[in-house]
Amino acid sequence: MATVSLARCPEYSRDAIRGRMMRSLEEIGFDPNRFRGARVAMKPNLLLPAAPDKAIVTHPVFFEAALDIVIEHGGRPIVVESPALASVEKALRRSGYGPALDRTGVGVADATGTAIVHNERGVAFKRFEIIREVCDAEFIINLPKMKTHGLTYFTGAVKNYFGLVPGLEKAQWHLRAPTAAEFTSFLLDFYGAIRDGFSPRKTLLNIMDGICALEGEGPGPGGRARFVGVMLASEDAVALDAVASAVVGLDREKIPTLAIAESRGLGVGALENITIVGESVSSCAVSGFVPNRSTVRSGAPRWPFTSSFVKNLVLERPVPDARLCTRCHQCRDICPARAISTTAKNEKTPRFDYALCIRCYCCMEICPEGAIELQKGIVKRIIMRRSVGKNTIEPMR
Numbered sequence: 001m002a003t004v005s006l007a008r009c010p011e012y013s014r015d016a017i018r019g020r021m022m023r024s025l026e027e028i029g030f031d032p033n034r035f036r037g038a039r040v041a042m043k044p045n046l047l048l049p050a051a052p053d054k055a056i057v058t059h060p061v062f063f064e065a066a067l068d069i070v071i072e073h074g075g076r077p078i079v080v081e082s083p084a085l086a087s088v089e090k091a092l093r094r095s096g097y098g099p100a101l102d103r104t105g106v107g108v109a110d111a112t113g114t115a116i117v118h119n120e121r122g123v124a125f126k127r128f129e130i131i132r133e134v135c136d137a138e139f140i141i142n143l144p145k146m147k148t149h150g151l152t153y154f155t156g157a158v159k160n161y162f163g164l165v166p167g168l169e170k171a172q173w174h175l176r177a178p179t180a181a182e183f184t185s186f187l188l189d190f191y192g193a194i195r196d197g198f199s200p201r202k203t204l205l206n207i208m209d210g211i212c213a214l215e216g217e218g219p220g221p222g223g224r225a226r227f228v229g230v231m232l233a234s235e236d237a238v239a240l241d242a243v244a245s246a247v248v249g250l251d252r253e254k255i256p257t258l259a260i261a262e263s264r265g266l267g268v269g270a271l272e273n274i275t276i277v278g279e280s281v282s283s284c285a286v287s288g289f290v291p292n293r294s295t296v297r298s299g300a301p302r303w304p305f306t307s308s309f310v311k312n313l314v315l316e317r318p319v320p321d322a323r324l325c326t327r328c329h330q331c332r333d334i335c336p337a338r339a340i341s342t343t344a345k346n347e348k349t350p351r352f353d354y355a356l357c358i359r360c361y362c363c364m365e366i367c368p369e370g371a372i373e374l375q376k377g378i379v380k381r382i383i384m385r386r387s388v389g390k391n392t393i394e395p396m397r
């Protein structure tokens with residue numbers, strides 16, 4: 001059995017969030033006095049530098065409320081995060097974290113210093129490189145943002161730990177685990193390493209910013225901010241994600257981390273086995289929350305989707321929009337498959353090689369202009385064309 005606190009949180013007011021967060025900790029049976037004298041690693045979601053109202057990053061006010069609690073209870077906080085391309089300092093400042101950092105003097109871990117953590121029970125992977133300063137912490141406060149995701153459908157508490165992998169090493173994991181199923185397996189092996197791979201074990205506290213969430217083509221600038229008005233807290237990241245996805249009405253069967261995590265003993269994914277304290281799911285539920293349109297799901301088998309011919313027929317591919325593209329080439333720099341080339345003189349966007357592309361959608365996540373959209377595979381486009389007039393399809397691009 002796992003316990004998740006679900007709280008209504010109508011606005012980004014530091015005092016109000018801090019007060020409700022304290023109550024949430026009490027509801028899940030966590031005493032913040034345990035922070036006294038301890039190193040506390042604080043992990044927000046800073047996918048890329050982005051204004052807080054875009055709902056791409058954990059809101060700085062939400063982060064600051066958690067930071068205040070740690071400091072007031074004698075903890076020694078440090079920010080641990082590593083955006084894929086930007087420096088963490090730049091991402092923090094451009095995402096509105098500057099005032100909180102300056103006021104509290106909290107330090108930021110150097111993501112270039114790394115350490116290895118193991119998960120002997122890992123199913124696909126057992127050895128992981130992470131930001132070294134995580135190793136010194138007794139507590140990790142994981143502060144995910146409630147968002148949709150192209151590859152994993154939903155990105156919440158479990159996926160947010162992926163940010164402990166330093167910089168471009170993240171993209172390499174997409175190469176090692178190219179399908180959604182493999183990447184899910186990796187994410188869970190990695191979560192298992194953070195949860196169980198240290199001696200003594202660290203205490204993981206997951207507190208989700210679900211006040212303003214990201215719907216549609218998340219987790220980056222392609223998504224849309226959507227007010228949901230909740231905060232969730234739990235020591236069980238899997239259970240927290242199960243409750244969060246229920247609040248926004250996402251199909252939990254499409255969130256592979258939930259069921260697989262439970263079968264691996266990493267947490268509770270079934271709602272009926274979770275004790276929800278505070279508000280009920282029904283009282284906080286929002287309707288019409290838009291999922292990511294991507295059809296790549298963990299159930300997709302490795303073969304034949306890794307064949308480039310079949311892949312191009314079936315899977316959605318990332319296509320840059322010349323009207324929005326500024327030719328910054330961040331997509332090229334993040335692409336783990338080296339499938340994106342520098343823009344040629346007579347072209348308006350970088351060129352994508354879909355034979356090399358592994359459909360990890362890192363380019364979509366990172367594009368600061370939201371200029372990369374999904375184009376359906378040829379087979380799906382033909383099926384949809386035939387369906388026109390039957391009122392069964394969404395508009396084609």
Ligand code: SF4
Pocket residue numbers: 320321324325326327328329330331332349350366367368369370371372
């Ligand atoms: S598609 Fe996006 S990330 Fe790529 S060059 Fe254009 S604006 Fe930059």
Ligand code: SF4
Pocket residue numbers: 318334335336337338339340352356357358359360361362363364
């Ligand atoms: S082109 Fe985009 S989706 Fe394809 S491999 Fe590169 S980053 Fe991933």
